[in-house]
Amino acid sequence: MGYNKYMDIPYYFLGLLYLVVLGFYLFILFFNLYHLFKFGFFDFTGKINAFIFCGAWTIIIFFTWYFLSEIQWFDTFNLWDETFGQISFF
Amino acid sequence: MSFVYPVKKIPEHIHPVFPGQFADEEVIFVIRRHWSIILNYIFRLVAAHLIAIVIIIFLVYLLQWEIPTEGPLYVLMVMAVSAYFLGAWLFYIHEFVDYHLDLWVLTNQRIVDIEQNGLFNRTVSELNLTKVQDVTYELSGKIQTFLNYGTVFIQTASEKDRFSFDQVANPQNVSRQIISAMEKANTRVMQKQAQIMQQEQNHAPAATTPQKL
Numbered sequence: 001m002g003y004n005k006y007m008d009i010p011y012y013f014l015g016l017l018y019l020v021v022l023g024f025y026l027f028i029l030f031f032n033l034y035h036l037f038k039f040g041f042f043d044f045t046g047k048i049n050a051f052i053f054c055g056a057w058t059i060i061i062f063f064t065w066y067f068l069s070e071i072q073w074f075d076t077f078n079l080w081d082e083t084f085g086q087i088s089f090f
Numbered sequence: 091m092s093f094v095y096p097v098k099k100i101p102e103h104i105h106p107v108f109p110g111q112f113a114d115e116e117v118i119f120v121i122r123r124h125w126s127i128i129l130n131y132i133f134r135l136v137a138a139h140l141i142a143i144v145i146i147i148f149l150v151y152l153l154q155w156e157i158p159t160e161g162p163l164y165v166l167m168v169m170a171v172s173a174y175f176l177g178a179w180l181f182y183i184h185e186f187v188d189y190h191l192d193l194w195v196l197t198n199q200r201i202v203d204i205e206q207n208g209l210f211n212r213t214v215s216e217l218n219l220t221k222v223q224d225v226t227y228e229l230s231g232k233i234q235t236f237l238n239y240g241t242v243f244i245q246t247a248s249e250k251d252r253f254s255f256d257q258v259a260n261p262q263n264v265s266r267q268i269i270s271a272m273e274k275a276n277t278r279v280m281q282k283q284a285q286i287m288q289q290e291q292n293h294a295p296a297a298t299t300p301q302k303l
Binding site: 021029060 | 160173184191
C-alpha cells in the first residue's frame with residue numbers, strides 16, 4: 001500500500017501535538033516548583049527566579065497564542081503540497 | 091586575622107533552618123555552590139535566546155526567506171519557536187532548582203549534605219563531627235583559583251567515600267570552620283565522658299582490702 005499523497009490533515013492535529021509537548025513541559029515544571037516550595041528553601045532568590053520564570057513563560061505563551069489566533073483549527077491542509085511544497089532552498 | 095566565614099546571619103526566628111534540625115542544634119553555616127555556577131546557566135539561557143534571534147535574522151533578512159504568514163508551515167514554525175524558548179527556560183529553572191536545593195549545613199553537632207539529583211532523587215547524608223579525621227580543600231584550574239572556590243574534602247574513620255563540599259566559595263575558610271567545630275565537638279564529648287567517669291567513681295562502693303587468713 002503506497003502512501004496517500006493527497007492525505008488531508010486538520011490544523012487542530014498540530015495544535016494537539018503542541019498541547020502534548022506543553023503538557024509534558026508543565027509536568028516537569030510542576031515538580032520543579034514543587035521542590036522549591038516543599039523543601040523549605042523558598043527564600044528571596046527562589047521567589048525572584050520563580051517570578052521571572054513565570055513572567056517569561058506567560059510572555060512566550062501569549063505570543064504563541066497571538067501568532068496562532070487567526071488559524072482556523074478545523075480547516076485541513078495537504079501535507080505534501082502545502083507544507084513541504086512551500087520550502088524552496090534552491 | 092579573622093576566619094569567620096562570611097555567611098548571611100540566619101534570623102533567630104527561623105527554626106528549623108533546614109529540615110531535620112535538632113532542637114538543641116546550633117547552625118554555624120549553610121552554603122551552596124559558588125554563584126558562578128548559576129551565572130553559567132544564566133549565560134546559557136541568554137545564549138539560547140541570542141542564537142534563536144540570530145538564526146531568524148539570518149533566514150529572514152540575509153537569505154530573504156519569505157515565511158508564509160498562514161498555512162501549516164507557519165503554524166509549525168510558530169510552535170517550534172515557542173517550544174524552543176519554553177525548553178530553554180525549563181532547562182534554566184531545572185538547573186536553578188538543582189543548584190538551589192543542593193546545600194551543605196555545618197552545625198555544632200554534625201555536617202549535613204542535602205543533594206538534589208534530578209527531579210525525583212534527593213539524598214541527605216549526615217556526618218557526626220566527632221567522626222571527622224581530616225579536612226582538606228582543593229582549588230583546581232584557573233577559574234577556581236581566580237574566583238576562589240573549590241572542593242572541601244572531609245575524611246572520616248569509615249571506609250566510605252570522602253564527604254565533599256563541591257564548588258563552594260572560600261574553601262579555606264570553610265575547612266577552618268569545620269576543623270574548629272570538630273575540635274569543639276571533641277572537647278564537648280571528652281568533657282562529658284570525664285563527667286560520667288567522675289559520677290561513676292562517686293557512686294561506686296568503697297574498695298575492700300582482702301583479709302589475711
